Amino acid sequence: MDKKLLDILVCPVSKAPVEWNKETNELICRTSGLAYPIRDDIPVMLETEARTLTTDERLEK
Amino acid sequence: MTDQKDSQDKTHFGFEQVKVDEKQDKVADVFHSVASKYDIMNDLMSGGVHRIWKRLTIEQSGVRRGHKVLDIAGGTGDLTMRFSRLVGAEGQVVLADINDSMLKVGRDRLMDRGITGNVEFVQANAEALPFPDNTFDCITIAFGLRNVTFKEKALASMARVLKPGGKVMVLEFSKTNNPLLTKAYDLYSFSLLPKIGKLIAGDEESYRYLAESIRMHPDQETLKGMMEEAGLSQCKYQNMTGGIVALHTGIKP
Numbered sequence: 591m592d593k594k595l596l597d598i599l600v601c602p603v604s605k606a607p608v609e610w611n612k613e614t615n616e617l618i619c620r621t622s623g624l625a626y627p628i629r630d631d632i633p634v635m636l637e638t639e640a641r642t643l644t645t646d647e648r649l650e651k
Numbered sequence: 652m653t654d655q656k657d658s659q660d661k662t663h664f665g666f667e668q669v670k671v672d673e674k675q676d677k678v679a680d681v682f683h684s685v686a687s688k689y690d691i692m693n694d695l696m697s698g699g700v701h702r703i704w705k706r707l708t709i710e711q712s713g714v715r716r717g718h719k720v721l722d723i724a725g726g727t728g729d730l731t732m733r734f735s736r737l738v739g740a741e742g743q744v745v746l747a748d749i750n751d752s753m754l755k756v757g758r759d760r761l762m763d764r765g766i767t768g769n770v771e772f773v774q775a776n777a778e779a780l781p782f783p784d785n786t787f788d789c790i791t792i793a794f795g796l797r798n799v800t801f802k803e804k805a806l807a808s809m810a811r812v813l814k815p816g817g818k819v820m821v822l823e824f825s826k827t828n829n830p831l832l833t834k835a836y837d838l839y840s841f842s843l844l845p846k847i848g849k850l851i852a853g854d855e856e857s858y859r860y861l862a863e864s865i866r867m868h869p870d871q872e873t874l875k876g877m878m879e880e881a882g883l884s885q886c887k888y889q890n891m892t893g894g895i896v897a898l899h900t901g902i903k904p
Contacts (some may be wrong), residue, residue: 595771602779633783634774
């Protein structure tokens with residue numbers, strides 16, 4: 591994940607910064623509880639394509 | 652503008668009335684279908700004039716070295732390519748499009764031309780941009796706003812992520828101002844254009860949608876009003892090719 595891009599990406603729903611989850615290759619927003627996929631190296635920042643985080647995932651770290 | 656809800660939960664898809672939540676998918680189908688032939692079709696349909704419209708947009712952008720630029724509905728990267736050269740290594744251009752087929756064609760095309768390093772690609776909806784407030788010096792949306800379901804939301808979202816003093820530029824088909832030109836243009840759009848689409852891209856319907864969606868798009872004054880409504884100032888427009896296309900600009904106060 592490109593750092594220069596990550597620096598200016600926020601969750602389109604909460605507008606909070608997202609963090610990159612290396613294992614799942616997703617961009618995570620704990621505020622909205624959504625995980626955005628990265629497909630073919632392109633972040634898919636669409637609410638309709640996002641996965642809802644499980645409670646465990648939300649509380650992690 | 653009646654962009655939001657014409658009656659109940661309907662909006663327009665070309666001349667057709669569709670449910671609000673269907674428009675996005677229907678537009679997506681159009682662009683998945685035309686992505687690979689998009690560039691050659693633009694040249695054919697406009698006789699190459701779209702290059703002049705885009706060049707004028709770049710010239711008036713005021714973009715220079717070190718700037719951050721967002722190219723919404725950037726598609727196959729025509730504007731991004733030019734911005735990438737202007738902003739240099741210390742600048743950044745983000746090409747955003749809601750359609751992954753268009754993004755991939757754009758990325759391949761830019762890579763083929765050796766344009767890398769200061770360009771990023773993001774799949775995003777113009778109505779809910781995934782960037783912090785006050786991020787970009789310039790935001791462009793060229794031939795894209797027409798296809799957005801909620802245009803007011805998109806303009807507000809652009810104003811939010813624009814830096815104070817930054818510029819929004821909307822390049823879009825508009826209303827012709829000469830009756831004779833309008834007649835010729837209508838004849839061309841509704842008779843010849845879908846045929847060219849069928850012949851080259853094997854898709855008559857998508858190009859019929861193109862012609863219809865142009866007629867449904869708000870005219871110059873209406874769009875200017877919508878930009879002011881979104882909180883932009885110094886909003887103005889410039890007609891090109893007799894108003895077939897207009898370039899609207901606005902500044903974030």
